[in-house]
Every structure is written in structure tokens, then in C-alpha cells.
Amino acid sequence: MEVPYELSAYTRVLKLASTPGWGEFSQVSLIAGAGILLIGLMGFIIFLIMSVLPGA
Structure with a gap:
């Protein structure tokens, strides 16, 4: 699995996220x-x- 290190990949996710x-x-x-x-x-x-149960 390749982790993207570009800032644009993170900003796209943050734009889709909402509070x-x-x-x-x-x-x-x-x-x-x-x-x-x-x-x-x-x-x-x-x-x-x-x-x-143990006492029974």
C-alpha cells in the first residue's frame, strides 16, 4: 500500500469532510x-x- 505524501491528497479529503x-x-x-x-x-x-457458580 502506497501512502500519498502530496498535500493535495490530504486537502481533498478535508474538503469532503464536514462537521x-x-x-x-x-x-x-x-x-x-x-x-x-x-x-x-x-x-x-x-x-x-x-x-x-463456584459456591454452588
């Missing part, structure tokens, strides 16, 4: 937060199962 609006940012933040909470909840449930 997200508040609505898009908040939607992405909510989805990411829900994913983090879901993964944490799954880890906590696995922790509870693993701490209860």
Missing part, C-alpha cells in the same frame, strides 16, 4: 453510550454468574 450537526452528534453519542452500557451490563452479569 456533524448537533442532531447527528447527539444521536451518535446516544448510540455509543447505549453500547457502552450494554457491554458493561453483560460483563457485570458474567461476573455475577462466575461468582455464584
